[in-house]
Amino acid sequence: MKLELTKKQYRDLIELLFLGNWMANASRTGAEGDERLEKYEEIQNYVISQAKHFQAEDVVKAEGNEFYTTMDFEESLMPIVEEYDEYTFWEQISMKLAKRDLLREIGPVRQLKEEHRERMYEIEEQYETEFEKNGLKNLEIINKDKKKL
Incomplete structure (x- = not known):
């Protein structure tokens, strides 16, 4: 299946992914018995890895094969x-x-x-x-x- 998104829809999607992953993992430490829900982090990483195709590099940073949303982007969603x-x-x-x-x-x-x-x-x-x-x-x-x- 191929999913086509506009640049705005892509940005909206990464906002939703950040918010969803925040809901699922922000309170988790990652320690044994309090593991992070990696499936959400993995899908978020995959989607934001496509930022270049949607000209959204301003809200995503790469570190090796891992991709993260920028601090400015995340702070904009904190309200x-x-x-x-x-x-x-x-x-x-x-x-x-x-x-x-x-x-x-x-x-x-x-x-x-x-x-x-x-x-x-x-x-x-x-x-x-x-x-x-x-x-x-x-x-x-x-x-x-x-x-x-």
Whole structure:
């Protein structure tokens, strides 16, 4: 199969590849048990190796047989990463706190029933409303001795 792209489509594709690879590998150290997902790096490397054909050498650098996007290119995409991270942070904190509170209400269960899920979503909405209004201002951590951290 042959895939034909315009120069703009190619640039958009390498943006998507960078963002996808970032999502898959940015939090991985590469150490044993935390290996990077090489299949994404390999496809990214292959696609960006074609930069010369699309006159996109300004956003790609080569080191031997490895190809990388430039720091300027990557920095230009960081606002998208940061926006996603911000959204995910608030979604996750609301969801995790809601699940914690639900389990405090109903006790430990193997599997949540439909009515439990509905209650969890109610709690989650309360957290979302609070965080939208006040951010983290009212969030406090209290240790076992009931002291604020």
